[in-house]
Amino acid sequence: xxxxxxxxxxxxxxxxxxxxxxxxxxxxxxxxxxxxxxxxxxxxxxxxxxxxxxxxxxxxxxxxxxxxxxxxxxxxxxxxxxxxxxxxxxxxxxxxxxxxxxxxxxxxxxxxxxxxxxxxxxxxxxxxxxxxxxxxxxxxxxxxxxxxxxxxxxxxxxxxxxxxxxxxxxxxxxxxxxxxxxxxxxxxxxxxxxxxxxxxxxxxxxxxxxxxxxxxxxxxxxxxxxxxxxxxxxxxxxxxxxxxxxxxxxxxxxxxxxxxxxxxxxxxxxxxxxxxxxxxxxxxxxxxxxxxxxxxxxxxxxxxxxxxxxxxxxxxxxxxxxxxxxxxxxxxxxxxxxxxxxxxxxxxxxxxxxxxxxxxxxxxxxxxxxxxxxxxxxxxxxxxxxxxxxxxxxxxxxxxxxxxxxxxxxxxxxxxxxxxxxxxxxx
Numbered sequence: 001x002x003x004x005x006x007x008x009x010x011x012x013x014x015x016x017x018x019x020x021x022x023x024x025x026x027x028x029x030x031x032x033x034x035x036x037x038x039x040x041x042x043x044x045x046x047x048x049x050x051x052x053x054x055x056x057x058x059x060x061x062x063x064x065x066x067x068x069x070x071x072x073x074x075x076x077x078x079x080x081x082x083x084x085x086x087x088x089x090x091x092x093x094x095x096x097x098x099x100x101x102x103x104x105x106x107x108x109x110x111x112x113x114x115x116x117x118x119x120x121x122x123x124x125x126x127x128x129x130x131x132x133x134x135x136x137x138x139x140x141x142x143x144x145x146x147x148x149x150x151x152x153x154x155x156x157x158x159x160x161x162x163x164x165x166x167x168x169x170x171x172x173x174x175x176x177x178x179x180x181x182x183x184x185x186x187x188x189x190x191x192x193x194x195x196x197x198x199x200x201x202x203x204x205x206x207x208x209x210x211x212x213x214x215x216x217x218x219x220x221x222x223x224x225x226x227x228x229x230x231x232x233x234x235x236x237x238x239x240x241x242x243x244x245x246x247x248x249x250x251x252x253x254x255x256x257x258x259x260x261x262x263x264x265x266x267x268x269x270x271x272x273x274x275x276x277x278x279x280x281x282x283x284x285x286x287x288x289x290x291x292x293x294x295x296x297x298x299x300x301x302x303x304x305x306x307x308x309x310x311x312x313x314x315x316x317x318x319x320x321x322x323x324x325x326x327x328x329x330x331x332x333x334x335x336x337x338x339x340x341x342x343x344x345x346x347x348x349x350x351x352x353x354x355x356x357x358x359x360x361x362x363x364x365x366x367x368x369x370x371x372x373x374x375x376x377x378x379x380x381x382x383x384x385x386x387x388x389x390x391x392x393x394x395x396x397x398x399x400x401x402x403x404x405x406x407x408x409x410x411x412x413x414x415x416x417x418x419x420x421x422x423x424x425x426x427x
Contacts, residue, residue, distance in 0.1 A: 001354050004366050004385035008402035008418075009392065011246055011380060013212035021055050021216055025062035025206070028221035032204055038138060040071035044203065045110075045136035048095045049166050050080035052261030052300060052377070053144045053208060055216050057099030063140060063206065064105045075108040076100060077133045079143075079166030081173025082333035083260060083304065085326045088112050090302075097300055098261075115169050118199045121191035125179050128172030129200050138203035141167075145207045145234040147242065147270045148185075154232045157264070159205040159222065160189045163196040170333065177335035190228070197224045207234045212243040214377050243379040244271060245371060246398055247388055250289040251360040252353075254372040256417040258307055259298030260330070265339060266307025267294070268376040278310050278338060291359045293352055294343070295415065297321050298375070306330040309341030313356050315414070319345045348413035374418045383418055 018024050038044065044067045048060055060076065067074040076095065084090025092111040102109055115128035133139050143166065145158035155161075165173045179188050196202060202224050211217040218237060222230045245253075258266035269275040273287030281288035292311040296318050297303065303323025308314065309331075319342055331340035346352045357365040370385035381401065384392070392398050408416045 001357065002366050003353060003357075003407045004368055004370050004387065005404040006370070006372065006383040006385055006407055007389070007392075007400050007404045009246060009382055009384050010399045010401050011212075011382070012397040012399070013243065013380075014241060015211050015213060015215075016217045016241065017211055017213075018216045018219065021058050021219070022062040022065070024219050025059055026066055028206065028219055029063065029066045029204070032221050032223055034066075034203060035070050037203065038067065038070050038072050042072050042137035043135075044072050044074040044138045044140060045077045045130075045133040046074055046140045047079035047133070047142050047162055047166055048076055048098070048100050049143050049162060050078075050083040050091070050094050050260060051144060051264070052098065052259075054210055054214050057104055059142070059206070059208065059216070059219070060100050061105045063142060064107050068106070072138075073107075075110050075132070075136070076105065077130055077167070078109070078111045079130065079133075079162055081165045081168065082170045082330050084302075085323075086113065086170045086329050086333075094302070113169050113171075115171050119195040121188070121195060123179065123183055123187065123191060125175060125188065125192065127192055127195045127199070128168040128175070129196065130167045130169055133167055134200060137201065139167075139201055140203055140206060142206040143208065145209055145231060146238045147235070148264070154235065155186060155189050155228070156235055158231050158235060159207055159227055160193045160231060163202070164189060164192045167196070167200075168192075173333050177333060180335060193227065197227065205230075207231065209234055209238045209241065211241045213380050214243075217241055242270065243377065245287055245373070245379065246382060246384065246395075247369065247371065247391065248287050249369060250287070250371050251363060251368040252291050252293065252356060252370045253289045254293045254370065254415070255295065255311070255376070256372070256374045256419075257296045257298045258294050258305065258375065259301030260304045260306060261298055261300040262375050262377045263307070264334070265310065266301070266305060267292075267310065269310070271376040271379070272310070274310050279312065290361065291356055293356055294318060295349060295417070302326065304330055306334070306339050308343065309338045311343045312359065313352050314343045314345045315349055315352055316345050316347045349415045350409055350413040353407075372415070372418055378419075381418060
């Protein structure tokens with residue numbers, strides 16, 4: 001079988017970026033005059049989630065420093081549902097893996113899976129809240145605001161989700177994801193969010209928005225009364241700035257790596273266009289990908305391959321790297337068991353391609369529309385097949401940085417990753 005030739009493309013995105021992150025965190029928090037509410041010696045719980053947020057250690061250290069200047073006692077709470085195998089040690093390891101260590105941020109990490117039921121929503125849903133955060137005098141809800149990989153609405157992934165799933169821990173995540181089968185996401189997120197804001201001493205939020213190159217673009221300190229309207233505004237910015245594939249029609253998408261540090265579904269369904277149905281695009285998706293081949297897992301995902309079930313193909317080394325227990329726990333907790341399903345796999349990438357191309361339709365492989373990407377978070381540079389060349393020539397936002405060449409395989413028959421030669425912006 002003859003494979004298509006590929007060229008390296010560089011994308012141009014709308015690219016706002018913060019240069020001095022600690023200064024911006026301090027400026028934002030100071031704007032809320034928190035010293036009027038926080039007394040010396042009081043404790044402040046600060047959330048850190050499981051996603052690979054750019055500069056999260058720097059941002060967290062700056063939050064800690066702000067409260068230390070107020071003579072308060074800040075501490076970190078790993079805020080994630082079932083990630084880390086649903087264990088306190090696993091969740092602590094995740095945040096430490098992001099550089100959020102006690103030594104670096106300058107305060108204690110208090111990790112537990114134990115929650116307290118603080119309320120019940122009008123729908124009868126128990127509201128779970130992390131026991132360490134509940135014991136604090138104040139809680140700071142810090143997290144990235146971005147489009148959710150499953151839910152659609154004015155509120156998707158952000159401060160509210162951190163209050164539900166993050167601070168609800170495994171028990172909260174299980175009940176909320178079950179409730180989504182009976183109620184809308186917005187109903188649940190607003191009901192639980194209102195309860196947490198009323199019962200759990202939330203001092204403020206710190207919303208983080210990233211640009212298309214996985215860089216910090218905006219940081220916003222938000223008072224509790226403004227969580228709902230402000231998060232809607234931040235989500236609109238996040239959608240405007242998020243990375244995207246350079247083309248909306250793809251026969252075969254090759255993804256070098258997936259992982260929980262990149263997306264809740266391993267690969268962002270907003271990017272690959274399978275937000276509504278696992279194995280085909282709908283009219284609601286902005287991208288249509290016919291076949292997906294996942295080549296690997298990130299080291300930071302610790303074997304959690306949640307979302308690999310969205311792909312049709314993988315290779316043996318990826319299949320064998322999956323921690324089935326952790327992946328199953330996360331997928332079932334998220335209410336989407338098929339996310340843990342293992343695709344068809346072959347020993348080498350070359351074998352995968354040989355078997356994947358017949359699934360794209362009548363198009364011959366040399367003429368197929370093929371993209372190879374590092375992951376769904378880093379799309380500054382991608383490899384694209386010859387079939388896209390006419391469109392590339394008409395697009396001012398795309399630059400060919402390496403000309404067409406045959407697909408590159410190593411001695412074991414595996415493709416080189418997109419970033420093998422250093423990559424481009426965002427890598």
